[in-house]
Amino acid sequence: MGCRLDVIEEKEKYTVLGNKCPRGKDYGVKELTNPTRVVTSTVKIEGGLLNRIPVKTNGDIPKDKVFECMKLLDKIQLKAPVKAGDIVLKNIFNTGIDVVTSRSM
Numbered sequence: 185m186g187c188r189l190d191v192i193e194e195k196e197k198y199t200v201l202g203n204k205c206p207r208g209k210d211y212g213v214k215e216l217t218n219p220t221r222v223v224t225s226t227v228k229i230e231g232g233l234l235n236r237i238p239v240k241t242n243g244d245i246p247k248d249k250v251f252e253c254m255k256l257l258d259k260i261q262l263k264a265p266v267k268a269g270d271i272v273l274k275n276i277f278n279t280g281i282d283v284v285t286s287r288s289m
Contacts, residue, residue, distance in 0.1 A: 191216045220244030225257050227272060229289060232264035238286035239272050249277050257283065264289055 189212040190201040200212040214220070222244055226236040245253060253276060260272060266285050273283040 219247040221247050221250055223250055223253050225254060227257050228261040230261060230263050232289040237289050239283050240286050241281050242284050243281040245276060245279050245281050
């Protein structure tokens with residue numbers, strides 16, 4: 185569910201049109217000024233039930249760092265066993281955000 189937003193910037197003030205909830209205004213301004221994303225992916229794992237394990241950031245990272253994050257994840261190989269929530273990359277890009285496993289294996 186979502187809504188189409190128009191964000192108008194005038195002298196460092198923002199007007200958001202089209203939002204159907206209060207969160208829409210904050211999201212629209214944030215998306216214009218500092219877009220961020222949660223990254224979900226998989227990394228290789230040795231000795232697990234499968235050969236890849238799902239991982240995700242435990243918060244948003246800057247949108248312009250998403251592909252750099254994916255390149256780092258491509259180089260990682262874990263060894264089983266791991267638990268859901270284990271840290272794969274700590275404090276990625278000095279954001280205070282970690283990449284963690286999404287399941288145990």
